[in-house]
Amino acid sequence: MLKVFLNHASEDRALVLPYFEKLRALGHEPWIDRKLLPGQRWDEEIQRAFYSSDVVLIFMTPRSVRKRGYVQREIHDALERLKSLLPGDIGVIPLMLEECEVPHQISQVLQYIRLPNEWHKVVESLSLAAQQREIAVNDGLPLGPFLVYPRKEVLEWSGLPGYSLELRFPHFESSTLSNIALELNEYVTAMRFDCLLEARRTKLEQDPERFKHWVGTDSEFAASSFSFSLEPVLVGESIISMIRYEFGYFAGAAHGFQGATTHNFVAKDDGLVKLRLEDFFSDPYSACQHLTELCIQKIEKEWEARFETPPSADDREEIARSFPPEWSTYLHFSLSATGISVYFPPYTLGGYAAGSWSAEFSFDELGPLLKFDGPHLLAKRANAVAFVHSDVDGPAAHA
Known part of the structure; x- marks a missing residue:
């Protein structure tokens, strides 16, 4: 995976974290200082992450460009690292998170990208950076105006009973419909989190007396098992159809469960509208x-x-x-x-x-x-999808 270091002012962390999650969804390995653990030498860990990274993203705001200390030192060191790269290699990407004056040391050597509207350029630049380093990345499946990245996440929790949860879901990017892609990802994220919350209900249904004799066994009755898969089946310029399949069983249940729900949208005025059959x-x-x-x-x-x-x-x-x-x-x-x-x-x-x-x-x-x-006219012009989920992990979550 491409290692990406996120340079930012601490005051901007809340603005930067969504991009950290987007980078993970794209299959990269981003680093931000929230990953520091208690007891770690923070200066040493930051330096290790910085110098082991392949690409540094510089998030510029009025606060970060005026801030002295580590932010400026990292910017200086990142620009110095460019001297060791081959001509054309991507090692530093300046990002304007909020309108501000671009530091001269950046503007004289690099072109910056405006967020959020030009996020697709970041995606393209990181893909090129990975190719330059011969790092295998998932470039996404081109579906209509989107690049769709399949993700898988597996979570487990031990209890009496415990649970295992497998989530498969898509991540959307688009250079022409960036806001539509953003809304689709927000919808998928909410659905993913809802599945996680439902699985966590197992923690409220503990029954040690009933399940203790299954401890240490491989019995399927000892834990609930949930599998949710969200799959695009039709994608066009202005219409999207997805199916969510779910199956599994509850610990101790006589039989499993299965079902399918669907999620259909049209794009109107740069926003999603949910379709009903009528x-x-x-x-x-x-x-x-x-x-x-x-x-x-x-x-x-x-x-x-x-x-x-x-x-x-x-x-x-x-x-x-x-x-x-x-x-x-x-x-x-x-x-x-x-x-x-x-x-x-x-x-x-x-x-x-x-x-x-x-x-x-x-x-x-x-x-x-x-x-x-x-809307059937939009469907007739769209592309049917044979969507295959990868085994690339998606954003981590606490079980």
Whole structure:
């Protein structure tokens, strides 16, 4: 990983920390002085981190450029290190975090980058710096106007019961839609943290008497296991569709759980707007009735394929009751360039053993119901995604 040292004034730490997390999400190894541990010789540790780094980022604000001491010394030493690099090598990147006068010692040798609007230039410069040093980095998967970086995080906690949590999620960067990428990352971060908080509920459900006999064994009943994966399935200039898969089991439970939720957006006026399925149709009420008729037909066919027998009259009544003509029936849907897939949770129809149900609707069969200028037009122009998560760790979190 590319080692990146973050030079900043202590007064600016709160402004710099979000960039520390963004660098980690990109697969780099950033260093900031908050990583110092009690008892460490702080001067020695800072110097070690500084001189072992590949690139120094200088965060400039009115406070940092006026500050004497370590900030200025690090800037001076970073510029001196440039003399030992090959021509064109990237070793120092000045970043204007707030409007200020750029120190002469920087402006005479380096071009600075303005944050946050030019963050994509930082991403590109660090990628080039890694290439120059033959450091393998994940350059991201190009999807529409975005570079998407897959991340994985595994957390465990020992208790009676304990838990293990695996999170897989994307990180978005874009040179043309930087604010959209920022909002997507904020949304993903909130979802990731919500999953972590749910897993931590295990700490409130301790039962030593019940679970103590599993201590030291490999039994799956000794700990809860959670896996959450957020995957983009369609990405375009102005439309994004993602599915969150979840599965696992609670300690001591008779069987596991599984499910899928979906997250669909359009970009309007440089901001995200969440899509609902009814947004696709010119007459939502009539569309819901017709969609339900189609859905029931598709579920009946799926029933016959799954159970190798046509549904009986009672089965058809149960199917009709399970999929009422209400938009709340169709909360979870994903998009492709050719149509819409709707997902129904377990227990919607039949018990746990029956599993989950879904139905696919092509834009062609929905054609008469769709808005003439609806979001399906954006989906048709977007790119379908075969998104593969990497094993690169994402931002660390406390279990």
